[in-house]
Amino acid sequence: MAGLGPKIDHLMEALRCxxxxxxxxxxxxxxxxxxxxxxxxxxxxxxLTDALGHIHHCKQCRILSxxxxxxxxxxxxxxxxxxCIVEMPSDVLAIEQATHYNxxxxxxxxxxxxxxxxxxxALGMPQLIAxxxxxxxxxxxxxxxxxxxxxxxxxxxxxxxQARNIPVTRLAHGIPLGGELEYLDSGTLSRAFAGRASL
Amino acid sequence: MAGLGPKIDHLMEALRCxxxxxxxxxxxxxxxxxxxxxxxxxxxxxxLTDALGHIHHCKQCRILSxxxxxxxxxxxxxxxxxxCIVEMPSDVLAIEQATHYNxxxxxxxxxxxxxxxxxxxALGMPQLIAxxxxxxxxxxxxxxxxxxxxxxxxxxxxxxxQARNIPVTRLAHGIPLGGELEYLDSGTLSRAFAGRASL
Numbered sequence: 001m002a003g004l005g006p007k008i009d010h011l012m013e014a015l016r017c018x019x020x021x022x023x024x025x026x027x028x029x030x031x032x033x034x035x036x037x038x039x040x041x042x043x044x045x046x047x048l049t050d051a052l053g054h055i056h057h058c059k060q061c062r063i064l065s066x067x068x069x070x071x072x073x074x075x076x077x078x079x080x081x082x083x084c085i086v087e088m089p090s091d092v093l094a095i096e097q098a099t100h101y102n103x104x105x106x107x108x109x110x111x112x113x114x115x116x117x118x119x120x121x122a123l124g125m126p127q128l129i130a131x132x133x134x135x136x137x138x139x140x141x142x143x144x145x146x147x148x149x150x151x152x153x154x155x156x157x158x159x160x161x162q163a164r165n166i167p168v169t170r171l172a173h174g175i176p177l178g179g180e181l182e183y184l185d186s187g188t189l190s191r192a193f194a195g196r197a198s199l
Numbered sequence: 200m201a202g203l204g205p206k207i208d209h210l211m212e213a214l215r216c217x218x219x220x221x222x223x224x225x226x227x228x229x230x231x232x233x234x235x236x237x238x239x240x241x242x243x244x245x246x247l248t249d250a251l252g253h254i255h256h257c258k259q260c261r262i263l264s265x266x267x268x269x270x271x272x273x274x275x276x277x278x279x280x281x282x283c284i285v286e287m288p289s290d291v292l293a294i295e296q297a298t299h300y301n302x303x304x305x306x307x308x309x310x311x312x313x314x315x316x317x318x319x320x321a322l323g324m325p326q327l328i329a330x331x332x333x334x335x336x337x338x339x340x341x342x343x344x345x346x347x348x349x350x351x352x353x354x355x356x357x358x359x360x361q362a363r364n365i366p367v368t369r370l371a372h373g374i375p376l377g378g379e380l381e382y383l384d385s386g387t388l389s390r391a392f393a394g395r396a397s398l
Contacts, residue, residue: 004288005265007250014246017239018217019231025219031288032218033247034254034263035308040216041247047213048232048244051206055233064233066204089203089230109234 008034060131062107062124063089072105079103081138083131085157087111087145095143103141106131111149112156120156128157132164142170207233259330261306261323262288271304278302280337282330284356286310286344294342302340305330310348311355319355327356331363341369 008030015026033041057063058070065071072078072092082103086092092105108123120126131137140161144150158168174192175184184192207229214225232240256262257269264270271277271291281302285291291304307322319325330336339360343349357367373391374383383391 004263004292005254005270007246007253007265008263011246011250014239014243015217017232017236017243018214018228020224020227027289027292028219029217030250031263033216034250035288037216038251040213041251044213044216045244045247045251047206047210048240048247051210051229051233052237052240052244054206055204064203064207064230066206071204089234090226093203093226 057107057109060127061105062109062127063092063105077102080136082141083137083139084141084143085128085154086143087150087153091143103139108144108153111144111147111153113149123153125157125160129160132161132166137161137166140166140168142168146173256306256308259326260304261308261326262291262304276301279335281340282336282338283340283342284327284353285342286349286352290342302338307343307352310343310346310352312348322352324356324359328359331360331365336360336365339365339367341367345370345372 011033012023012026012030015021015029016023021029033044054066055064056066056068058065058073059068060073061070063070063072067074079102082101083106084095084101084103085106085108086095087108087110089107089109092107095101095105106124106128110118110123112118112120112123132140140157142154142158144154154170158170161168172195173188174195175181175188181189210232211222211225211229214220214228215222220228232243253265254263255265255267257264257272258267259272260269262269262271266273278301281300282305283294283300283302284305284307285294286307286309288306291306294300294304305323305327309317309322311317311319311322331339339356341353341357343353353369357369360367371394372387373394374380374387380388
């Protein structure tokens, strides 16, 4: 996509750092911003710079935060006995929206993936072990994604916790609400069948 | 979507100025940039600021350009006798990729839309009339979109040109290549039938 000068090309290229944005979307966004919404583009540039300068990870739970300790970790009302471990900050928001969970979180920022060079250290495991060793936690809730990598990560953390005699739970697998048995993948159906509960 | 602080919320809100980005995509983009691609976010902020500061409209054809006169208008090899009128800068790129057109362009940056307050002045009509009055143009090619507004805009410009005895052409309507008659909308089929050509 050439022909409008290097600065426009550079903006199109830069927009492709956004997830789900290919060359065609980047072109559409570039024209939209420059033709229709220069104020929005300026706001976006400022918000990006501002966020990059001020948003870091909470030193305790590793979620994105403007302060050294995030609002959740600093909140004395939250139960320190429960620790819910998730892969991404968005999982924290999803769990808070769906449940009344009032314990602490720990954000891995990913899952174990040795082929990509993501090992325990990159996921903050030393920090997590230090938390375990404080002897405050009475339940570790593993809420990683039900993918191969998420399961492996949950298994790894589960062993770390059990070695310290901390009870570990995992989110239930089964049929999603509104789902139909007929269209369910066999893995989920098998887990739902094996995990059947008495009424 | 609350809970991670005002700067993150502000970035999510700012990303929604991009076309096709809703609250969920904005959240995903925010986490991706802050967790995975801070360099990309920095580049994007710089590219936006750079583009806003240096990219304006070509004073002759109104396309986005870094220089006062864009590379097309400054090119003496291009035929000044032909003027192709399009709605958006992306249409210029599309026509250049698909054809061997070597004349000049004029970018309206929209179409006539009285209800939205977009009249002839907002589309650069005075500038276009000044071009017509130079008595250089021998063909005006109307390449606005085949929508109601695009057709109305083409009709308006066509009348301006014809009043100055400049021949006007319009891109052909008909069956798109690879299309099937059965699934074609009746408007297009009717135009294709009426515009049938002898082999």
